[in-house]
């Protein structure tokens with residue numbers, strides 16, 4: 001059964017009223033959900049950072065271990081060379097072994113330098129982990145408080161929200177999809193969430209631009225759906241009597 005324009009406008013107006021109630025509920029919750037999301041993002045970021053530092057420490061520890069092995073091997077070689085030096089047959093052999101010992105000593109020095117560097121860097125990472133952990137703990141405390149606050153507000157408004165949403169669902173089945181789409185589109189673009197408005201005191205209830213008297217009369221006639229030429233919102237009706245053309249009012 002095709003609805004009349006008046007019935008369509010009435011259905012739209014009812015949907016608008018439900019949506020405005022939902023907007024109001026969400027406004028009461030305020031910026032809390034967003035604050036909770038931001039805190040959760042921060043926490044995830046800090047945890048990633050700590051994980052990265054720990055991985056870097058592990059790499060550095062492996063480097064230290066590697067260099068300890070290098071050092072150990074070099075020390076073993078030096079011991080071996082020193083034994084060999086006891087049994088050399090001539091100066092040439094003695095010098096050749098001395099050269100080897102010198103080389104291995106350099107290896108040891110280099111390995112020690114690398115171990116020290118890696119240890120130094122590990123301490124730096126540990127400091128960073130500590131400060132990141134502190135920031136993380138702070139955020140976790142904040143998040144706990146905000147979540148409690150949000151839960152309380154949400155549970156208070158949850159039942160109401162569900163009831164309105166159910167009504168909204170039901171109400172939107174009374175509106176043809178093409179009209180519902182335009183409604184949703186207009187509402188999405190409107191800062192105040194209003195897609196359907198009344199003409200109030202001769203002006204659009206959405207953008208407050210003047211609606212000419214003839215247009216107001218057309219809106220009241222409800223022969224077709226009329227939108228505001230300034231903001232595109234749908235006019236449901238004219239509140240009160242249309243403003244008469246300003247004649248004979250001057251001095």
Ligand SMILES: [Zn+2]
Pocket residue numbers: 204205206207208209228229230231232233
């Ligand atoms: Zn308007």
